[in-house]
Each structure stands twice: as C-alpha cells, then as structure tokens.
Amino acid sequence: MRRLLALLALAPLAACGEANMAEQPSARTWDKNNFFPQGMTMRQPVAGTVPRNDPAKAAPQPATITESLLTRGRERYGIFCTPCHGASGDGRGMIVARGFPSAGQLTTERLRQASADDLYRAISQGHRAMYGMGQMIPSADRWAIVAYVRALQRSQDAAVAALPPEDRAKLEASR
Template identity: 70%
Template sequence: MSARNALALLGLLALAGCGEANMTEQDRADTWDKNAFFGKGMTMRQPVAGTVPRVDPAKEVPQPARITESMLERGAERYGIFCTPCHGRAGNGRGMIVERGFPAATLVSDRMRAESAAEIYRVIAQGHRAMYGMAQMIPSADRWAIVAYLRALQVSQNSEVAGLPEEDRARLEAPR
C-alpha cells in the first residue's frame, strides 16, 4: 500500500468517528439556567453598553389623539415610499405596478373615504385581497401617519377651489 493510499485511509477512519452534527441536540444553556462559565453563575447577561434594542415593527401602538404637521409630513414620506408604487401619488390606483398588471385600489374613492381609520390601518398591516400585509415593513406609528396623510389626500382630491380660504385660492391662481 502506498503512502498516499494509507494517508487517505487514515483520513477516512478519522472521519468515520465523527458523529452527525445536530443543532437541535447540542448542549446549550437556557436563559434562567445556572452557568459556572459566567460571573455570578448566571446564563442571562446584561446587554453590551450602547446596544440599541430592536423594536418590533409589527407591534401596534394606539391611534394618535391628534394629527400634527410632522405626522402628516412623515405620512407623506412613508406613503411615497410604500404606497405610490401601487396606488400612485394621487391615490388613484394608477401606480407603476398597476401599469404592469397588478391590481390596486383607488384610495380617494367614496368607498375608501367611508372606511374608518382603524380599518385602513388594519389593511396596511394585514393586507386585503391582492395587497400584501406590510406590518413587518412599516412600523405602527408610520402606519398611522400614512392613514393621516391618506385622509388629507382624500380631502385634497375632492375639494372645490371656491371652498378654499382666500390665501390658498390666491396661491393657486398666482402666475408661476
């Protein structure tokens, strides 16, 4: 037997002695177990200084009591990122995804204006019909901001110029 074959056989014998790696049956310590390896004999450790806790984006927060300007600005930004590809900038259901054959609701319709804010929030989170749930991508506070912005968008799509304050009418009629 050549030295090369002997070395190969020795390597195969060494591998034959290895057990199957099974991550479900490995030794591990549970959170509340005693552990002599760590100080104070505790498995549970304090977070490293400066660690930022992960906030679950799907965790719900209550509906805000009032809508602020900063909330509307945040809602407009988030709407632009998450909603316009399907629903379009004007909420008319004519986003670029719809142009490629995927259906989307018109958000400024009478039916959508009649929906409660809580229902719109729920649909953003959980989805409805062809719309996917976005709870893992859009944090709860941002979902409420989108709902607030959507309400402003709905009003803007159905307002008569004559019903606007004089200052706003003047801005609309001013030459550009």
C-alpha cells in the same frame, strides 16, 4: 453541548454522500427527539428573543394630526404605497402599469367613509392582492400613512369655498 458540536461536525460528511443535498435528515417540529433532554424537538426561544410582530407594541392612533405626522406619512406613503396606488392615490402606480392587478383608488367615497381603523387594518394585514405590511412598517408609521391618505382624500374632495383665501386666489388666478 459537546454532542451537538459533534453532530454538527458530522453533518457535512453525511451530506456529501448524498447526490441530493435537499434530502437530508431533519427533525420535524412536533416529533419526539432523544437528542434534547426534554425529549422534544421544539426549542424554547433563546432568552431575549424579540417577537417580530408584538401586538403590545402597537402604537395607539394619534389623537391629533400634526404637520410632522403628515410629513412623515407622505414620505412613508411615497415609499410603500405609490408603486401600486400612485402618488395621488388613483390606483395607477408604476407596477400596476407593468401588469400588477389594479390597486384601486384610495379616494373613493367608500374609502373616504371607511374608518381610520379600516385603513390601518388594510395596511397591516393587506387586502385581496395587496400583501400585509405590518411586518415592514412600524405601527406609528402606519398611522402616519393613514393620516396622509386622509389628506389625499381631502385634497380631491374639497369645495373651493373651503380653501384658505390665499390658495383660493391662486386657484382663481390660474383659471
């Protein structure tokens, strides 16, 4: 430990002599290293380290779709997906309007047929120009978003006859 502290104390002095601070001595992961007892550069993670992406922590797909799940999904969709896919899933979000590659419609026949796992995977790992969001959206929220995407798809592919009577009456009245 004392050796390490001594080395850390010297590091700034060593760097001062260099015109280019980007070029400082450094150890590479797989190099031998006499500084540490096992002779390895690589270190074990500190006790209690939590992996960023622990597959064991993946939440199972919810068995039932509840209103609170959809509400959560709508909120998270609004935060993470609307900038590209738009509020209705038409693929014309704000940053697409500013030049990002078209994000694609989420309500196409193909994506209506896609499994929930496919949608979940697209969110987690990304798809073409879309980056994966597994690191920033917890697993349970990704399922909530999938449920909301299903609701968006349904909302744009429902027969008038399938509407509850009161909604149907409102629609008829607005014609």
